[in-house]
Every structure is written in C-alpha cells, then in structure tokens.
Amino acid sequence: LDQEHLLLAAYARSPGVQSARASWRAAVRMLDQATYLEGVLARHRAFAETASPTGIDRPMVSPAFPYPGSVALRGAMIALEVRMAREDARMRLRDALAASVMAYVEALARSEEIPIRDDQVALTERLLASARGRASVGTSPNVEVLEAQAELAMARNQRVQTALEAEAAKARVNTLLGRDSGAPLLLGEGGPLPPEPLPLAELLRLAAEFSPEIRMARAK
Numbered sequence: 001l002d003q004e005h006l007l008l009a010a011y012a013r014s015p016g017v018q019s020a021r022a023s024w025r026a027a028v029r030m031l032d033q034a035t036y037l038e039g040v041l042a043r044h045r046a047f048a049e050t051a052s053p054t055g056i057d058r059p060m061v062s063p064a065f066p067y068p069g070s071v072a073l074r075g076a077m078i079a080l081e082v083r084m085a086r087e088d089a090r091m092r093l094r095d096a097l098a099a100s101v102m103a104y105v106e107a108l109a110r111s112e113e114i115p116i117r118d119d120q121v122a123l124t125e126r127l128l129a130s131a132r133g134r135a136s137v138g139t140s141p142n143v144e145v146l147e148a149q150a151e152l153a154m155a156r157n158q159r160v161q162t163a164l165e166a167e168a169a170k171a172r173v174n175t176l177l178g179r180d181s182g183a184p185l186l187l188g189e190g191g192p193l194p195p196e197p198l199p200l201a202e203l204l205r206l207a208a209e210f211s212p213e214i215r216m217a218r219a220k
Helices: 003-013 015-043 045-050 069-137 143-176 201-210 212-219
Strands: none
Touching (some): 003 015, 003 069
C-alpha cells in the first residue's frame, strides 16, 4: 500500500466518510419529497385556499393548507440541511485523509525502526558479553556488567514498544479503510507526500459514482 492508493482507499472506504455520504444522500432525497408535495398543492391550490372545517359558523383564519409559505419554508430548511450534510461529508473526508496519512507514516516509520532496534539489542548483547568477560578476568568491576544488563533490558523494551506502536498504527490504517484492524497490511515506499498533486482520475471516477450533487445534476 503506497500513499496514493491509501488516499484513494480512504476516500472510497472510510466508514466515517460513508456515514456522512449516507446522511448527505438522505438529505438530498428530502428535496424530492418537498418537490412532490409542492406539485400536489399547486394542482389543488384552489381547494387549499378555500377549504374550511365543517361544523363551525366562522371562516378559517388561515387556509387548511398554508401554501406556498410552509412548503417554501420547508424547502429552504431542507436546502440548508443538504448544505450542512455536504459540508459534513467534506469535513469527514478531509479528516479521514489526514488521519490515514498520519497513521500510515507512523506505521511506516515504526516498521523501519524495528531493524534499528534489533541492531541495538544485538550490540548491547555484545557489550554485555564483553563486560562479563572483562569482569571474569578482573580487568573491570562488576558494576559494568550490571550497567550493561540494564541497557540490554532497556533496548529490548524499546524494541517491543516500537513493534507494538507499528502494529497499532497499522490497525488504525485498517480501521480508517473499513478493514479488520488485524488484517495484513504491507506498506509501500515511504518518504514525504509528493509536491505535485496526485493523479485524480480515479478520485473523480469515485466522486461521479458517489456524489449526490453530481447525481442531482444528471437527473436535472
């Protein structure tokens, strides 16, 4: 998994982004419902303006169906809800992309750090063996052996901690991509993000497939 495909996968598969897109689509469908109601009331406008309840002697203070005021207000409220849902989806997308890149970089750095920790452990083990050899012949005090043992324990603990941090970062990447947290994840090449924009052909294809805004434009 390299960084370009990581971003594309986060765009397409992030659970948070999918949830926000679902809310966005639901808000867009409410526009269709409001449009249908407005059309029904327009066809029966005369009835809506003159209907009065039976059994009373005084006329109605307001029409039975307050058209077009309530429908227009409802439509405006739904339009605002759509805008809010759209911005929420964009915010979730930015958050998911940023979190995915941060987790990816951390997982890559910790994975590359593990061999360094292994070398450190091996070096400390050789130092401990050397200190024991010198202490056995009386050329150095036993305190050097104790210091080497403490350094070896610290090096081993750091190696274990680095491995745990690498696995935790990989689990975060998997979670952000909608995968099982323990799924195998082979990281690609590291390095900073490229200075040039990433190719957007696949990103635009996904947008055309999932974006409610584009679907509305096509329907119109």
